[in-house]
Amino acid sequence: MKKLSDLGERQAIRLISKILSEGDVAVGIGDDCAALDFGDEYLLVSTDMITEKTHIPDVMTPWQIGWFIIAINLSDIAAKGGQPLGLVLSLGLPKNTTESFLKELMKGANDCATKYGTTIIGGDTKENSQITICGTAFGTVRKDEFMSRKGAKPGDIVAVTGTLGKAGAGYFALQHNLKGKILKDILEPQPKIKEGRTLAKQKTVTSCMDISDGLSSSLYQLQELNKVGFEIKKDCIPLSPSLFDLAEKHTEIDVHEYALHFGGEYELLLTIPPDAFEQAREKLTAIGTVTKEQDIALIDGASKTILKNKGYEHFKDSDFFNL
16 A cells, blocks of 8 residues: 555645536645635635644744734735735644743744734634644735636746845854854745735736745746746756855755755746736846746756756655755
């Protein structure tokens, strides 16, 4: 009998979705958020969970744990162009958790929520053997502004917000006991709520998702859903300054490998028609084009190779994490 280690997270999700009834949901399993009819808008709902073993390194402060769980949930709302309405937070904590830990955790969560114009409106607390926290975010977006994962067309430009590789640089720092500001990007991600809303209002984005699983993995997810391919220009990928700084001291680091395959970025990956890109280019970097051929090619000068899918997937061992 197959195990989850054989299936991986995304195959497990496909299995689950085949069992569940569809109901009246406008957008269901398989996108960053579920979307329910809400008059002229969609009500967006997304949930994300972290555990002590997988997401909480020893150097992470309680405040950062609180910030992190809110930020990753809001990132899904941002990817659909939504405006956050509120969040609920469920805490599974060991009984020896200190009062000061709980206070700082909730301060971090509250600080992140209020920064992005929303609040924590409820939740649950339970005893658990290790820290396990689940957030659920709610938001709204006009139906004509909703940015689905599905809709990419050949000829569209592939673009991203921000820079890539900063989370990978932070992970390297964690693994090698490095200190300082470099850890901030991986421990305190910044969801792209403002950028998502701006793009949504332009009503020109043909597909969009966040890059929490890594660029290569996200491209493969869009490829499967849209039945298209991509040509990605290696030299056009916007690289994080912190990654460059790290690579100057640690020459074993391949900056493009980190930018292509490391997750935890929480930037937006999207496709957009060329004429509409000009209107949005201040917030975006073009990194390639959508193609009819269902391959994902990496263009490096005159060289053209198939981009490997080495991003992160729960339940499976990643090809990339052998640092």
